Amino acid sequence: MVQRREQEGRARTRQADIAKAAGLSQATVSMVLSGRPSARISEETRQRILELSGSLGYSANPAARRLAGGKNRILGVFTYEPTFPIAGLDQYYPFLLGIEAEAEDLHQNLLLFTSASGKGRARSIYADGVNQLGIADGSILLGRGEDRDEVARLAHEGYPFVYIGRREIKGADISWVTADYESATYEVVSRLAALGHRRLLYVGVTDPEEPNIDRFAGFSRAVEEYALETTVIRPADDADVVEQIGDELKVGATAIVIETxxxxxxxxxxxxxxGLDVPGQVSVAVLGDMAIPRARKQTWSGFGMPFGEIGAEAVRVLAELIIDPSVGPRHVKLPCNPRPGRTIGEASSGRQPTTQQ
Structure with a gap:
């Protein structure tokens, strides 16, 4: 994480100071100090954070008071793709729930930007050279297919923003909040190794972006640690993967890890x-959440995304940047939620794929 620069003559205690003193992540400290319950945080840890906050002179949630002096008391949300709530699907909706709840706690209004580029044209932050987000004191950006040159321009102009999802922008270091894909993937592969799986098939995307790169880094780390055999395939979006998967299972793969x-x-x-039973004959792990009807139960094994927590943390980071631009840029990774599911089991031998006719 980039070191934050203090303004001259300032010594205000921040959540980062408490996190460093406690040897904990800033996300954990923020969750406790904001009063948000979490089953992952023990009572002992919560008390330690509260005691340290008192001894270090931390003023709980100063952002709400200091943001009141902002230009418009408006936080913007801009997306590069139409990823907002779609009836029946559970994908970006939880991001918005987290963003909205945290903005409300900070007494800020939310303004949704959907771009004025026109139907069928790529979305853009700028129109006629003007930053369209300027009406908001700062904005949260999300979505794939972003114009990285204009994101870099936004950073160079000093406009406060936070990207949901890790983004490495050439020529600019920007603030972002994301899931800890690497650690979550490492844990999934560790579980497979503990269940006796020695040969894995990894199904990845053809053009990996930062989240996929992080997933593969976690996969590679676990594979090396447990001395596993692997095959990696990156089929095209429209490719039929039956033959490729069948070939790998015939030569001994007992588990499939799906990147996205x-x-x-x-x-x-x-x-x-x-014609294979899951997990009786082959185990399957999915590295994240699927966009499926919310009424259906998610039964696959892998990990779930902390969507709401990411949205809320993005607002907290944005508030810090608006109050004191010298704190940025900030990089935050939040832990994912383990999903035991029903698609991972003990490794079995002697399986033979029999393609159904």
Missing amino acids: PEDGARVFKAVKAL
Whole structure:
């Protein structure tokens, strides 16, 4: 994480100071000090954070008071793609819930920007050279397919913003909040190794971006630590993966690790076409949440995304940047939620795919 620069003559205690003193993540400290319950935080840890906050002279939630002096008391939300709530799907909706709840706690209004570029045209922050987000004191950016040059321009102009999702922008260090994909993936592969799986098939995307790179880093770390055998395939979006998966299972792969939830459906469909039982004959892990109807129960194994917590933390980081621009840029990774599911089991031997006719 980039070191934050104090303004001259200032010595205000921040949550980062408490986190450092306690040997904890800033996300954990922030959750306790904001009064948000979490089953992952023990009572002992909570009391230690509260005691340290008192001894270090931390003023609880100063952002709400100091943000009141902002230009407009408006926080913007801008997306590069139409990822806002779609009826029946559970994808970006939880991001918005977290953003809204935290903005309300800080007594800020939210303004949704959907770009004025026109139908069928790529979304853009700028119109006629003017930053359209300027009406807001600062903004949260999210969505894939971003124009990285204009994100860099926004940073260079000093406009406060936070990206949801890690973004490495050439020529600019920006603030972002994301899930800790690497650690979560490492834990998934560690579980497979503990269940006796020695050969894994990894199904990834053809053009990996930062979240996929982080997932693969966690996969590679676990593979090396447990001395596992692996094959990595990155099929095109429209490719039929039945044959590729079948070939790997024939030579001894006992588990499939799917890099993105978007690939989950076609991989499960391919396994079914091969006539294999999950997890009796082959284990399948999905590295994240799928966009599925919320009424359906999520039964796959892997990990879940802390969508709401990411949204809330993005607002907290944005508030800090608005109050004191010298604190940025900030990089925050939040832990994912383990998902035991029903698609991982003990490794079995002697399986043979039998493609259904």
